Amino acid sequence: MNLKKYTDYALRVLIYTGMNKEGELASIKEISDVFDISQHHLGKIVHELTKLDLIVSTRGRYGGIQLARPAEEINVGKVVRLLENDFVLLECFDKGTNHCVISPGCTLKHALNKALQAFFQVLDGYTIKDLITNENELRELMGIK
Amino acid sequence: MNLKKYTDYALRVLIYTGMNKEGELASIKEISDVFDISQHHLGKIVHELTKLDLIVSTRGRYGGIQLARPAEEINVGKVVRLLENDFVLLECFDKGTNHCVISPGCTLKHALNKALQAFFQVLDGYTIKDLITNENELRELMGIK
Numbered sequence: 001m002n003l004k005k006y007t008d009y010a011l012r013v014l015i016y017t018g019m020n021k022e023g024e025l026a027s028i029k030e031i032s033d034v035f036d037i038s039q040h041h042l043g044k045i046v047h048e049l050t051k052l053d054l055i056v057s058t059r060g061r062y063g064g065i066q067l068a069r070p071a072e073e074i075n076v077g078k079v080v081r082l083l084e085n086d087f088v089l090l091e092c093f094d095k096g097t098n099h100c101v102i103s104p105g106c107t108l109k110h111a112l113n114k115a116l117q118a119f120f121q122v123l124d125g126y127t128i129k130d131l132i133t134n135e136n137e138l139r140e141l142m143g144i145k
Numbered sequence: 146m147n148l149k150k151y152t153d154y155a156l157r158v159l160i161y162t163g164m165n166k167e168g169e170l171a172s173i174k175e176i177s178d179v180f181d182i183s184q185h186h187l188g189k190i191v192h193e194l195t196k197l198d199l200i201v202s203t204r205g206r207y208g209g210i211q212l213a214r215p216a217e218e219i220n221v222g223k224v225v226r227l228l229e230n231d232f233v234l235l236e237c238f239d240k241g242t243n244h245c246v247i248s249p250g251c252t253l254k255h256a257l258n259k260a261l262q263a264f265f266q267v268l269d270g271y272t273i274k275d276l277i278t279n280e281n282e283l284r285e286l287m288g289i290k
Contacts, residue, residue, distance in 0.1 A: 001148055001232055002231060002232065002234055002238075003146055003234045003235065012245070034246065076253070084146050089146075089147055090148065091150070101179065102157075104286060105282040105283055106276075107275060107276045107278070108156055108271075111221060111267065111271045111276070112148075112268070115265070116264065118264055118266065119263055122259045123256060123257070123260050125256075126253075126256045130252060130256075131256070133252070141247045141249060142246055142247060143246070
């Protein structure tokens with residue numbers, strides 16, 4: 001069981017961008033340098049985050065990215081749900097391809113659904129703001145001011 | 146986010162086998178017919194379940210498989226933990242390959258660890274016995290007596 005690398009990187013973009021003051025812009029180049037992730041890959045992720053209305057991107061020489069809303073209004077559970085569109089824990093979670101004969105009477109399906117709900121209930125308790133309360137420590141680890 | 150097909154099929158083997166009376170043996174052929182999963186694939190899964198001490202396999206003409214312990218003693222959370230050996234939700238979950246600079250001070254890691262614990266806390270509340278309380282319904286869905 002794992003999350004996509006894409007989701008991991010997207011959350012790092014939101015954490016990094018969330019540390020900027022209002023109006024201050026981050027660049028893909030900076031994030032690429034800090035996390036050693038290719039600018040090409042980050043570009044695609046930022047494009048997706050823009051489409052999801054989590055990031056606002058300003059083009060041009062003095063352009064860059066910033067959070068679309070204050071960090072305390074961006075919920076981590078929601079972000080993970082948006083980015084991970086594939087929660088097929090069992091074959092029966094995807095009605096289109098399911099051919100498990102017992103699914104109409106299967107308790108395992110309910111157990112895993114409840115487990116998934118519990119998973120998200122925890123993540124729903126966090127916003128991007130909660131992930132950057134130790135901003136000074138994070139800045140030091142990132143090697144930025 | 147998903148579980149391996151392998152885990153899904155292994156749980157079906159345990160559910161099917163758990164419905165048998167003590168001493169009654171199930172065959173890979175039967176399980177293959179019911180769930181439309183290849184016998185070859187099921188053979189590998191049964192081999193793994195035997196190694197994990199969840200299934201006892203008896204060879205020979207009148208051989209077959211049965212649960213290694215009563216169904217109420219086989220915990221679903223434990224089975225999923227045993228079968229899914231890869232819980233790398235983020236890069237930092239695998240210390241061997243992690244190169245995320247903020248991991249020593251990262252709250253996201255803790256949030257996802259707590260979420261994963263909550264996921265398993267739900268599954269730990271179920272045994273294989275809980276998955277077959279509606280045995281008659283399951284037998285009907287499987288098309289067996």
